Amino acid sequence: MSLQTHQLTKSFGGVRAVDAATVTFQPGKVNALIGPNGSGKTTFFNCVTGMVKPDSGTTRYRGRDITRTPAHRIARAGIGRSFQLCRIFPRLTALENLLVAVRAPNLLGQLVPARQRTDLARARSLLERVGIEHLADAQARDLSYGQQKLLELAGVLMADPETIMLDEPAGGVNPALLERIGALVRELNAEGRTFIVVEHNMDLVMSLSDHVVVFDRGRPIATGTPDEVRADPAVLEAYLGV
Template identity: 75%
Template structure:
């Protein structure tokens, strides 16, 4: 665990956030606070509403009720590009890359002022290309810049998606299962990247099922069950919380 940061400044928060699909309430009046400048984790059993919560926060779906605030500014219901412009970037549970574009082109498209038309016209500055190559180097796949994204392994696609997120220069990064389907060596690389980027000032909110990774990486953990938070705090406190043990183990 990092253990060196003591800031409790509020970063991303929700109040009464709710989203239903038919008769199923996926997010149930969830009021959550994530700490700015820290590595926050959002965990919970399958079907507990974590990804739906992410989608409501980042504008992919509109919540039925409740509010989302980012560093004191209401962002509830904004379009995804406007939330990105506010300083929040995200990855997805299933990688979203453009298979027929090269690795370098994927990162260039991910700029905050991205435009397919600009890319297809070859309208890309040397500065943009250098910055994209810098992020590819940072995540360790710069040697693949001319490969098409569809030819990458799944783990390499995860790294490519992260490079694209970083290209937009977000202040807060929300990662949805970054270790899912990834081999242990690559999980270690992703963890090191998160620690390094956090040390440089970026906030993280991470949905993850790999409990070893969560407990070793996070400063602050929020636990969801049935669409709402049931516990939050430092990893060592959360792992022994009776409500968490009941949600996961039924004990």
């Protein structure tokens, strides 16, 4: 089932950051959400994932209304996300960051040796998958920004989400690590995970995406394949300034 919003709206003071946005993302695909700065993309992400409560409208996932569901329950329902600015624990090691990401909800669960061994093995496996296994014992604050982005993605994967929402994964990342992030998205998508990616790097968007949604002033103004969106006059005017 896809993730859908209907008339989703969020205002801050007199400014409508998200304005009656009705969007359907394609399951099993790499969806991109693009638009000018201030067009409401991150606020839209925050509404969908329960970080902020919308003023009106609905969000449905797998056919279920999750509009008023707390963020931690949305995560357990199968939606993982990263943030525009990395949310990591700088004084913990890379390995410890991943273990914290799947901390058991009660003390008893945290003390079960089998769970501890399983989580540790999964954490090491994911550090290897994103290419930073050699940094397992390094404090997160000592990693480069691109490596921190990879660490954050590994933390998202610890919960094994079906849908992954990435907020500007290319921001501040050098070309080599950017290529690694792109390859990971392709690999994970090939395994059946749905992606929704907010990104300003148009080369990355056009090379990765199957389906693109363009926001302007808090609402979608165009949807389609990368080629369709690239040629849309409304997009050229709002996003590219043509």
